[in-house]
Amino acid sequence: MTRPLRPLIDLLAGDRTADRIVPPSGFTARLTSFTAGAMAFLVVFALALSVAAGRMAERWSDALAQTATIRISAPAAQMQAQTDKVLAILKETPGVAAARALSDDEQKKLLEPWFGPDLPLDALPVPRLIDVRETATGFDADGLKNRLAAEVPGAVLDDHTRWRRPLVAAADRLRLLGLMSILLIGGATAAMITLAANAALAANAQVIRVLRLIGSRDSYIARAFVRRFTLRALSGAAAGTLAGMGAIALMPATDQAGSFLTGLGFQGLGWLLPLLVPPAAALVSFAATRGAALATLRRLT
Amino acid sequence: MIDFQNVAYNYGGGELLTDISLRLPPGSFHFLTGPSGAGKSTFLKLCYGELHPTAGRVTVDARDLRSLTRDQVAALRCRIGVVHQDCQFLDHLPVAENIALPLTATGHPVDPADLSALMGWVGLMPLAQHRPPQLSGGERQRAALARAVIMSPDVILADEPTGNLDWDMSLRLLTLLIELNKMGKTVLIATHDLNLIRSAKSQVPVRVLRIRDRRLQLAGSDL
Incomplete structure (x- = not known):
């Protein structure tokens, strides 16, 4: 030895x-x-x-896996209705564990690094964000996108993979x-x-x-x-x-x-x-x- | 102990030694003489394995030197002390460390009292901390002799050990070699100094060998 x-x-x-x-x-x-x-x-x-x-x-x-965001751009008068509609669709969508709309304060906090703390959120046409948590099996992103396009035209699904994958790959590389x-x-x-x-x-x-x-x-x-x-x-x-x-x-x-x-x-x-x-x-x-x-x-x- | 059997050595530019057969028995005292370039140094190098014969074989204790591994050759050189013509010191080390080098470089402890006694024997005690380049020719040769014997080898080979020395210093060195021979060491001295050989013959039984025309001969009574 x-x-x-x-x-x-x-x-x-x-x-x-x-x-x-x-x-x-x-x-x-x-x-x-x-x-x-x-x-x-x-x-x-x-x-x-x-x-x-x-x-x-x-x-x-870790941060981006199993999450997605839905962005709703609509006139202020229709915003709440479209938000409720999207939440209802998500509730029926297999593979979605939870979904909730971000509050004004949470959205303000997200925008603060760019616009400062005194952002007049109600005076700006800021889209509403919905945070979506997936189950382990995940949901059918394409199917959900199609349904949203048909029923809530102002809603856009961002499942993060589009920019998450290359970033993680770049970091690994x-x-x-x-x-x-x-x-x-x-x-x-x-x-x-x-x-x-x-x-x-x-x-x-x-x-x-x-x-x-x-x-x-x-x-x-x-x-x-x-x-x-x-x-x-x-x-x-x-x-x-x-x-x-x-x-x-x-x-x-x-x-x-x-x-x-x-x-x-x-x-x-x-x-x-x-x-x-x-x-x-x-x-x-x-x-x-x-x-x-x-x-x-x-x-x- | 050292046996040459039909040994020849070729430097590439022709044969230097031819058909040499010789046995150096334990405790013997030999001189090897011959003109410059006759092959005396080559003969010594064949004895301790620095060179290998181009024909025939050299054995030490019945072991062919050519068959030894590098470590076995190293071990053999611990048993054969060599006084080189150009002494071969490490000039950056003091004389005392150069003399003790065979012990330290083979992992043996150095007894300061033994080292002092040896340096006293060759008369170099006051120069222990000098560097080799600071020594005279005679002092260098005595230091080389001390280094050659520090491992208490069975055989001592000396290549022109008195080449650069005056007569008194040559005799002093010869006396040291004769003392070693009387202690049972086999001694072989390559030299062309006939007076040195005559002086040795008057003190101990010696055999004188001569290299002539590439062959080894027993020298006649003219010596």
């Missing part, structure tokens, strides 16, 4: 002498730390985007893109660290030769490089993650504007999610460097 984890355990245990065997090289150290930091920063944003998109898709799905971005960033990080590790291995060919001549095993030599690169990636990614979390935290709060962009971020325990980025970066670096080191050592005679 512990055998496959042995390299990781050895790495975490550390070896002061092994750490000193490879001479410090400023360039690859800075390159690895910078790459890990920049990539972690991007991952935090991709993660925030993905989480926000997921949250949005869920909210839209956005979440998927965010996750794909994270995978791509991980792959790019692995590639960059592999290049840096290869450069370090090439620069230390003499060190490798000496270690081999005195009886070092390849696993020991690889570990000296792997540990260094993993720790660099870990520290770089930790800095990048903190910077990314700080930037997300400084974005305007959702309730200030309520739009998607201001809702980009983490909520509650979601803030723990970015903390997985540094260990993940370290794991990617560990695998990339170990692969590069062992491949290089196999090539060397």
Whole structure:
């Protein structure tokens, strides 16, 4: 059980002498730390985007599923009669669980963000809205539309699906893109660290030769490089993650504007999610460097 | 312990060694001589598996070096101490850490008292914290010898260990190698310094081998 984890355990245990065997090289150290930091920063944003998109898709799905709205546009004198007629039709329609007309106050509240609190609702030809709740099986939207067109010409059924489906699909797609971005960033990080590790291995060919001549095993030599690169990636990614979390935290709060962009971020325990980025970066670096080191050592005679 | 059976080695530009058969018994003391470029360093590299013969086979304790895995070769090199002509140090580490490197790089603990005793034996105690580039040629060779013996190997191979040393320093190094041989270690020194060989012959029984025309010969009484 512990055998496959042995390299990781050895790495975490550390070896002061092994750490000193490879001479410090400023360039690859800075390159690895910078790459890990920049990539972690991007991952935090991709993660925030993905989480926000997921949250949005869920909210839209929940809020709009099983609901519909009927809008009645009629002269003020006929408004109540048409409303009563529509409610009566809905009562007879299979698949409708409940239906009610929104009060003037509720309609005023809906329009308030656009027209302000002092909207003279009775002076404007504002349509009456009827909120419809569906049963689990739902109703026949086309049939209802036809009946309304025939019996209450001023009533228009909006079952939300027309604009709900593409929005939810877009949010789902956005979440998927965010996750794909994270995978791509991980792959790019692995590639960059592999290049840096290869450069370090090439620069230390003499060190490798000496270690081999005195009886070092390849696993020991690889570990000296792997540990260094993993720790660099870990520290770089930790800095990048903190910077990314700080930037997300400084974005305007959702309730200030309520739009998607201001809702980009983490909520509650979601803030723990970015903390997985540094260990993940370290794991990617560990695998990339170990692969590069062992491949290089196999090539060397 | 080390056995050459009809060994040949080809560098690609022609054969360097041909049909070499030799056995280095445990506790023996051999010199390997011959002109520059005769193949002395190549012979040593064949002994510890850095090179493989193009024909014939080299065995250590009856195990063909070619059949060993990389880890087995590493383990073998712990039993064969090599003093390289160019010493092969890690220049960024102090001398003491370079000498202890075979222990640390194979996961063995380093006893500071043993390390100090070894450094005292080769006369490098005051230079323990110096970096290799700060050492003279003789000091580097003695440090290389100390590193070669720190794992208490069965065999010590030395490639031109006195190449850059004055006579007094050469004798001092030879004395150290003779001491090791008296402790039961097998010693093989590649050198073209005939005076060094004569000096050794006066102190211990040695066999002198010579590479001539790509073949190994037992050297005559002129030495």
